[in-house]
Amino acid sequence: MINHSIHQITVTTPYAVGDVHMYVYKGESVSLIDAGVNTDEAWDQFVKGLKEINLQPSDIEQIILTHHHPDHIGLTGRFEHEPIVYGHRLVEPWLNQSDRFFEGYRDFFNDLYEKWDVPQRFRNIEKTIAVTKKFSSKSKLHHYLSEGDIIEGIPGMRVIETPGHAQSHLSFWDETNRQMIVGDVLLKHISSNPLLEPPENKGDARPKPLLEYRKSLAKLLEYDVEQFLPGHGNPFRGHKELIERRLERQAKRAENVLVYLKEKGPLTPYEICTWLFARQYESQFGLTMSETIGQLDYLESIGAVNNVESNGVSYYAPTMTHQK
Ligand SMILES: [Zn+2]
Known part of the structure; x- marks a missing residue:
């Protein structure tokens, strides 16, 4: 029987999502899973949270990152003693900041x-x-993690690749306690955004984050999880219903896009975005554009739309109806 405990430390962020959680794994070694956002306020809250479990920053031997977003890697570079940092290889450029x-x-x-x-x-x-650089952290990634890996110092915790919200996203499965540290893949109170990122190698086809995200959710269904420890919001269980709900809602949104395209004919992703997120696209452009292209990728994957180019501009059109 492995003796360990997991403690949640919550820090504030300047982002709309609000607070973010960090997890301290006390066992054979002391590990930190996710590292909040890089602000003085978050660092102070973190130090205070550690104190409550009789630790200080120099006790953290290693940092394990779920994904590369600033609110999860932010404090990585603040430790004077340089803990060993683990994460997906795609976290590396975000820490190196070249x-x-x-x-x-x-x-x-x-x-x-x-x-x-x-x-x-x-x-x-x-x-x-x-903004990303400001709230992230410049530091090093010492070890790459990938599917099935067991991380040194936290025995029993297995790595699951869960891309979609971020290309670099990993979740950590503790089978003994049936707990899963799930980062931003699945949150109880809000749906996660699959975000568009460049391909790993320049010139390759771009990732299709929503399709990857759907696969990651399907993957989580295979696990019999007692408790999810998320990056934001309360710990939860009952992920099967939650995942079903998320997938249904997404398919419905895609269906709406298809109906609109059938009505309006070929449109650019931008035009669809301004309709789909009429109230949000101005203030949250990157996010709403990612969400829009996600729905189009999904519709394309089920054969409902085609992507056609004309004069260097990309248009999406339904495959089922004749174009006027
Ligand atoms: Zn995130």
């Missing part, structure tokens, strides 16, 4: 937005990068 990486990121979105005929005022990738 100019070259961000140039590639910028090029990818500029090309895409050009193809989707996105007005200039929404092409604020520079700002997205600046």
